[in-house]
Amino acid sequence: MASRTIVDIFIPCFVDQLFPDTAMNMVKVLEKVGCEVRYNPNQTCCGQPAFNAGFFNEAREVADKFLDDFSNETSHYIVAPSASCVGMVRNAYQDIFVKSSKLVKYRAMQKKVYELTEFLTDVMGITQIKDAxxxxxxxxxxxxxxxxxxxxxxxxxxxxxxxxxxxxxxxxxxxxxxxxxxxxxxxxxxxxxxxxxxxxxxxxxxxxxxxxxxxxxxxxxxxxxxxxxxxxxxxxxxxxxxxxxx
Structure with a gap:
C-alpha cells in the first residue's frame, strides 16, 4: 500500500476561537483526499498580530514557539486554512530569523508551509473534491x-x-x-x-x-x-x- 501524505495542521488562533467548524472542515477535506492529518495541541499563534503592530520582540517569542512546534518532523507538510498566517510564516519570519542561529531550521520549515488550496492544487495535484x-x-x-x-x-x-x-x-x-x-x-x-x-x-x-x-x-x-x-x-x-x- 502506498504511504499516505502526512500533514501537520496549523489552526490560527482566531479560527480556533471563532470558526472551529472551518478547521474541522479542512481536516475533513484533507482526509477525503487521502492525507493523514496530525495536530499538535501545543500550537498557539503565528505571531502576526504582534508583528504587524510593531511588537517585534514579542513576535519573535511566538515565532520561536511556532518553529519548535512544527519543525520536529522535517518531512511533513504544514497546512493552514489561512493565507494570512501562511504569508506571515513564509515572509515575515525571514526578517525575524535572519540573524538568528535558528535560520537554517526555519529555512527547512519554510518550504513545507502551505495554505489549504495551494496544498491541494500545487502539492497534491487535486482540482476537485469528490462529492462536494x-x-x-x-x-x-x-x-x-x-x-x-x-x-x-x-x-x-x-x-x-x-x-x-x-x-x-x-x-x-x-x-x-x-x-x-x-x-x-x-x-x-x-x-x-x-x-x-x-x-x-x-x-x-x-x-x-x-x-x-x-x-x-x-x-x-x-x-x-x-x-x-x-x-x-x-x-x-x-x-x-x-x-x-x-
Whole structure:
C-alpha cells in the first residue's frame, strides 16, 4: 500500500476561537483526499498580530514557539486554512530569523508551509473534491495575503468551479482589499468600514449568494458589515464550501 501524505495542521488562533467548524472542515477535506492529518495541541499563534503592530520582540517569542512546534518532523507538510498566517510564516519570519542561529531550521520549515488550496492544487495535484456540492452562485474575494504574499489566485477558483451546483460570477475589484488588515480595522475604523462597504456592494451587484475566500479574517470583517447593514449575501470560507454536500 502506498504511504499516505502526512500533514501537520496549523489552526490560527482566531479560527480556533471563532470558526472551529472551518478547521474541522479542512481536516475533513484533507482526509477525503487521502492525507493523514496530525495536530499538535501545543500550537498557539503565528505571531502576526504582534508583528504587524510593531511588537517585534514579542513576535519573535511566538515565532520561536511556532518553529519548535512544527519543525520536529522535517518531512511533513504544514497546512493552514489561512493565507494570512501562511504569508506571515513564509515572509515575515525571514526578517525575524535572519540573524538568528535558528535560520537554517526555519529555512527547512519554510518550504513545507502551505495554505489549504495551494496544498491541494500545487502539492497534491487535486482540482476537485469528490462529492462536494453547493447550489448557488459565488463571487470570489482575493485576500491581500493570498494574492500578494502567497501568489494564490487560480487554484481556489478551479476547486470551487468543480463543486457541483456552484457558479462563479466575478465581482469588480476582486483583488482590492476588504479593509480588515488586522489592527488597521481598529486604528482606521471609518476607512476600514468604507472598504468593506465597497467590497460587499461589488459582490451584491453580481447577484451572488456567497462571498468565498481563503481567509476567515477577511470574511469575518465582511460578515460583520453584512449583518450590521442587513445585506442580502453570505460569506463562506473555501474549506466550508469544499466540505459541503457529503
Amino acid at each position: 456540492k453547493l447550489p448557488g452562485k459565488y463571487t470570489y474575494h482575493d485576500s491581500c495575503s493570498a494574492l500578494r504574499e502567497c501568489g494564490i489566485k487560480a487554484g481556489p477558483r478551479e476547486l470551487l468551479n468543480n463543486v457541483a451546483g456552484l457558479e462563479l460570477v466575478e465581482m469588480e475589484d476582486s483583488e482590492t482589499c476588504c479593509g480588515f488588515g488586522g489592527t488597521f480595522a481598529v486604528k482606521f475604523e471609518a476607512i476600514s468600514t468604507a472598504m468593506a462597504e465597497q467590497k460587499v456592494d461589488n459582490a451584491i451587484a453580481t447577484g451572488a449568494d456567497f462571498i468565498v475566500s481563503t481567509d476567515s479574517s477577511c470574511l469575518m470583517h465582511l460578515e460583520a458589515y453584512i449583518q450590521k447593514q442587513n445585506k442580502p449575501i453570505k460569506t463562506m470560507h473555501i474549506a466550508d464550501v469544499l466540505a459541503s454536500g457529503w
